[in-house]
Amino acid sequence: MRQEMAKSLKTHTDARREEWMRGLAAIVILAYGVTKAGAAQRTPAALARDARRQGLIAELDLNDSAKAQKHWKRCMELAPRGSDIYGDCHIFSQMFGSERPDGSKDSPAARKAFAAGLEAFRRKEDAEANRLWHDCLAVTQTATLSQNRCMAGIDLVPAPSSLVDPGDVSPQKDFEAASGAYMAGDFAAAKFKAQSCVSRGRPGSALVADCRSILDKLAAPSTVSPEDQAKKDFEAVVFAGEAKDYARAKSKAHACVAHGPAGSLVVAACQSFLDRLARAGDSNFSANLHLKFQVKGCTRCHDFFEKKLGGASFKSHKGRTPDTCVNCHTQDVTGFTHEDDWFARPNLYTSGMNSQQTCEATKKSLNAKFKNETLLARELEKHLFEDPRVLWGIENATPKSGQLPEDKKEVDLVKGGLEEWKKQIRAWIQGGMKCK
Numbered sequence: 001m002r003q004e005m006a007k008s009l010k011t012h013t014d015a016r017r018e019e020w021m022r023g024l025a026a027i028v029i030l031a032y033g034v035t036k037a038g039a040a041q042r043t044p045a046a047l048a049r050d051a052r053r054q055g056l057i058a059e060l061d062l063n064d065s066a067k068a069q070k071h072w073k074r075c076m077e078l079a080p081r082g083s084d085i086y087g088d089c090h091i092f093s094q095m096f097g098s099e100r101p102d103g104s105k106d107s108p109a110a111r112k113a114f115a116a117g118l119e120a121f122r123r124k125e126d127a128e129a130n131r132l133w134h135d136c137l138a139v140t141q142t143a144t145l146s147q148n149r150c151m152a153g154i155d156l157v158p159a160p161s162s163l164v165d166p167g168d169v170s171p172q173k174d175f176e177a178a179s180g181a182y183m184a185g186d187f188a189a190a191k192f193k194a195q196s197c198v199s200r201g202r203p204g205s206a207l208v209a210d211c212r213s214i215l216d217k218l219a220a221p222s223t224v225s226p227e228d229q230a231k232k233d234f235e236a237v238v239f240a241g242e243a244k245d246y247a248r249a250k251s252k253a254h255a256c257v258a259h260g261p262a263g264s265l266v267v268a269a270c271q272s273f274l275d276r277l278a279r280a281g282d283s284n285f286s287a288n289l290h291l292k293f294q295v296k297g298c299t300r301c302h303d304f305f306e307k308k309l310g311g312a313s314f315k316s317h318k319g320r321t322p323d324t325c326v327n328c329h330t331q332d333v334t335g336f337t338h339e340d341d342w343f344a345r346p347n348l349y350t351s352g353m354n355s356q357q358t359c360e361a362t363k364k365s366l367n368a369k370f371k372n373e374t375l376l377a378r379e380l381e382k383h384l385f386e387d388p389r390v391l392w393g394i395e396n397a398t399p400k401s402g403q404l405p406e407d408k409k410e411v412d413l414v415k416g417g418l419e420e421w422k423k424q425i426r427a428w429i430q431g432g433m434k435c436k
Contacts, residue, residue: 045079047078052085060153060156072090110147113139114133121156133150177193191218194214233259237273288427292421305345333403334392349361395415
């Protein structure tokens with residue numbers, strides 16, 4: 001009997017153990033599944049934010065700049081160009097990389113202020129760290145390592161939501177934009193956003209005080225040399241260019257040229273960028289040529305056979321042939337060496353066409369699709385620079401430009417003269433004769 005009871009007890013225990021093991025296995029599998037699912041749901045944007053934070057921790061807490069740069073590089077690989085996350089990581093990479101100030105120039109008070117915030121961060125007192133790093137900005141100088149560290153620290157531990165007035169959402173965004181612009185060296189944008197924050201924020205709030213601190217920094221005499229400021233402007237040019245914000249890039253390049261010493265390499269680089277930007281603009285047909293191609297001096301003849309456009313062949317010149325043109329448009333009137341060059345033909349670009357349509361019709365009239373670029377470019381130059389009908393439509397290109405029979409004159413001609421016309425045509429041709 002005793003043996004049977006022991007055997008029964010063992011069987012029951014084994015069954016309970018097996019059931020317990022199955023339950024434990026299920027928990028492990030469930031936990032693994034949740035972890036795996038969570039990892040699978042991590043978006044590139046979330047991973048980029050993590051990389052930004054890890055970079056800040058490496059730079060500020062671990063004092064490992066090389067590791068920080070790796071994190072920020074990873075962040076920029078994950079985040080879309082032009083996004084706020086990409087912009088933050090690019091700025092931090094520059095602040096603590098190529099634009100890293102010499103820390104030996106920081107005052108003891110500035111170093112102490114940063115260290116106080118770092119100690120609070122290490123104690124996991126984020127609110128206190130945020131407050132101390134804000135206080136740090138009041139005792140640091142512009143473009144110093146301590147100031148960069150304190151501003152980065154504020155980004156690492158943003159103010160808890162409990163410390164932000166719910167009505168301060170827009171001013172909070174103004175403050176963030178002002179801080180980012182200040183770090184990027186765009187002081188005009190920083191001032192505008194900081195002023196907006198002060199005007200819209202709750203009077204007496206910590207947020208408004210922070211924005212006033214930025215304004216105070218902007219009002220303080222700059223300790224940055226003209227060449228260093230030009231370098232900062234150039235870095236902003238590069239950043240804006242990568243983000244395809246060409247308006248900002250152009251603005252910062254002009255500031256670089258204005259701030260920097262004449263003849264310096266950085267000014268030459270900024271001027272080179274402006275020159276390339278101008279050439280790129282001139283290479284677009286829409287930039288200069290569309291409006292010139294659409295003057296009446298060109299389209300009156302181009303519309304000649306277009307009934308819907310009120311072409312002259314259906315009105316004042318109805319029934320007239322090329323042979324009769326020379327009766328009125330004589331050499332004395334047009335200045336043409338051969339009077340019979342004065343005639344109109346169909347299937348040209350016409351009035352009312354947009355830039356792309358005008359450009360494509362011009363190339364089509366020269367059978368562009370059957371020619372390589374070299375031949376097409378040569379024929380375009382020959383036609384647009386030498387054809388007497390084209391020259392007639394350009395103001396002052398010839399003594400007879402715009403002249404009509406009966407002492408009349410076409411007043412809507414291509415403005416700017418022949419030299420400007422040739423320069424703009426060549427820029428378009430050299431840019432690939434693109435129509436879009």
